[in-house]
Each structure stands twice: as structure tokens, then as C-alpha cells.
Amino acid sequence: MNIKNKRLLYFLLGAFCLVFIYMTFVFFIFNNKKASKIEPLLTPTPTVFKSVIEPSFPPELQKEKILEENYAKERQDFLKDKPWFLKLPFKSDSYFIIYSPEDGNFIASVYYFSSSNVPREQQVSQAKQDALKALNNNGVDLFKEGVEFIEVKRD
Numbered sequence: 001m002n003i004k005n006k007r008l009l010y011f012l013l014g015a016f017c018l019v020f021i022y023m024t025f026v027f028f029i030f031n032n033k034k035a036s037k038i039e040p041l042l043t044p045t046p047t048v049f050k051s052v053i054e055p056s057f058p059p060e061l062q063k064e065k066i067l068e069e070n071y072a073k074e075r076q077d078f079l080k081d082k083p084w085f086l087k088l089p090f091k092s093d094s095y096f097i098i099y100s101p102e103d104g105n106f107i108a109s110v111y112y113f114s115s116s117n118v119p120r121e122q123q124v125s126q127a128k129q130d131a132l133k134a135l136n137n138n139g140v141d142l143f144k145e146g147v148e149f150i151e152v153k154r155d
Helices: 003-036 059-081 083-087 120-137
Strands: 095-100 105-113 146-154
Touching: 059 083, 095 120, 105 120, 120 146
Parallel strands: 105 146
Antiparallel strands: 095 105
């Protein structure tokens, strides 16, 4: 065997040993990772503590919070009882209607025109009928709610 063949043989044996060592190293690394993923049969249950302490507010803010909650509930009840309230004001060329929650009445301004050929009483009567019809069409129970008419002169 000549020197060239010996060198090639040593080179191949050395390369084979390095590849074998590398493969063994890789095998052990991946094998250890798989072993760490194995879960034990009995898993300890973690203890969770919940805070039962509510944040404290200064007394002024607590009163304000209670007032806001009461207002929200009262408003919700009011709107449930009077769903037409959010549609206000009702208006046309012959009337303008608002609601007074303090009095529980509608205030309807009915318009008449002094320059018209139609008598004032007839204009006012027609405007009142139109206003009552508008209230009825928007779901207002006229037996529960009062209506106060105010005649307004328009030129």
C-alpha cells in the first residue's frame, strides 16, 4: 500500500469518526429534550389565592358611585316606561312638543298664522289634532300623560 492510499484511508477513518461522534451528540441532545417533555403521572395542583379585598374609595367617591348607579337605574326604568322619550321633540310646521318629566306632562306649542285666511280657532284646533295624532303615532298613552297646549302666533 502506498502512502497516498494510507493518507486517504486515514482521512476517511477520521471523517467517519467525526461523523459518528457528531451523530451521537445530536442523538443525546434530542433524546434529552423528549425525556423532559414526559409529564409525571401525578401533577401537583397549584394553589390559587383570590383577593377578596375590594378596592377602597374615598367616602365622597363612594357616595358619587351610589348616586350614579341610582341615576342609571332610574333612567333605565324611566325609558322602559316611556320609550318615546328618546324621539322627542315631536315637531312640524303647526306644532312643537316637548315633555316635562317634573310635571309628567307634554307641552305642545301650537302655531297659528295671523296672516292666514283661515280663522285662528280653526288653525289652533287643527294643530292640536295634529299634535295629538303625532303623540299617539309615537306610542304615547294619552290616558296616562297630560298635554298642555300653548298657542303661539306666527307671522
